[in-house]
Amino acid sequence: MSYLLDAKTLDLHSALVSDFLAGFSILDQDGQNSGIAGHITARIKDSEQVLGHQYGLAFDEVDEQAVRLTDFDLEEAAQGQVSPSLAFHIALYRARPDIGAIVHTHPDQVIAFSAANGQFIPVFQSALMLHDQVVHYTDYDGIVESEALGEKFARHLGDRQILLLKNHGLISVGRSVRHAVCAAVIFHQNCHIQLEAMKAGSVQGFSDMADDPDILLQASAFLNRDRIIDMRWDQLVRRALA
Numbered sequence: 001m002s003y004l005l006d007a008k009t010l011d012l013h014s015a016l017v018s019d020f021l022a023g024f025s026i027l028d029q030d031g032q033n034s035g036i037a038g039h040i041t042a043r044i045k046d047s048e049q050v051l052g053h054q055y056g057l058a059f060d061e062v063d064e065q066a067v068r069l070t071d072f073d074l075e076e077a078a079q080g081q082v083s084p085s086l087a088f089h090i091a092l093y094r095a096r097p098d099i100g101a102i103v104h105t106h107p108d109q110v111i112a113f114s115a116a117n118g119q120f121i122p123v124f125q126s127a128l129m130l131h132d133q134v135v136h137y138t139d140y141d142g143i144v145e146s147e148a149l150g151e152k153f154a155r156h157l158g159d160r161q162i163l164l165l166k167n168h169g170l171i172s173v174g175r176s177v178r179h180a181v182c183a184a185v186i187f188h189q190n191c192h193i194q195l196e197a198m199k200a201g202s203v204q205g206f207s208d209m210a211d212d213p214d215i216l217l218q219a220s221a222f223l224n225r226d227r228i229i230d231m232r233w234d235q236l237v238r239r240a241l242a
């Protein structure tokens with residue numbers, strides 16, 4: 001079942017709805033709004049329900065009235081309440097109990113990076129958050145609307161955080177809306193910088209310089225801490241709402 005959030009439901013999940021809506025603003029401001037395409041979902045903890053948004057609206061048009069609550073069966077996708085593409089989100093939620101939120105966007109620089117066969121390397125310090133967390137997906141599977149395709153995405157993604165869909169966009173998963181959105185923003189920025197570096201020649205990453213690979217893992221663990229994600233999130237909210 002999918003329905004407009006009533007006052008009681010909104011109240012019960014007010015913190016999640018607040019982050020969910022801020023996520024759209026952040027991604028819009030970050031250049032990850034691609035019109036009617038793209039989505040964020042957030043799992044209602046310990047349930048088979050997710051928050052989604054009214055199908056057909058762009059990220060800058062999503063407000064509280066546009067928030068939808070839908071069961072994993074996505075019955076109301078057929079009624080146009082939520083995008084049928086949320087089917088792949090559901091498959092990822094089923095495969096990964098640790099996932100609390102999923103972002104799917106189509107930023108120009110991410111598409112360009114993948115179309116140029118770019119291989120992700122963290123090229124700035126904050127991007128070490130995504131050290132060993134990016135999986136390249138090179139098949140073209142048409143319109144991504146089936147749960148079966150979502151199961152394929154889940155097999156490729158494994159326990160990692162970002163799936164780069166060639167000539168298409170990104171899927172970012174996280175333990176929370178904040179985590180998934182921050183990863184999408186960092187990944188987008190890294191694609192932009194790496195593309196610029198590719199114009200100049202071969203790209204050197206931190207892994208080429210470190211004698212001790214553990215230091216990259218330590219940096220990644222630090223950058224993925226809740227405290228760091230919360231600080232980054234607060235700054236992104238301030239920037240989006242300024």
Ligand SMILES: [Zn+2]
Nearest residue numbers: 037038106169
């Ligand atoms: Zn897409």
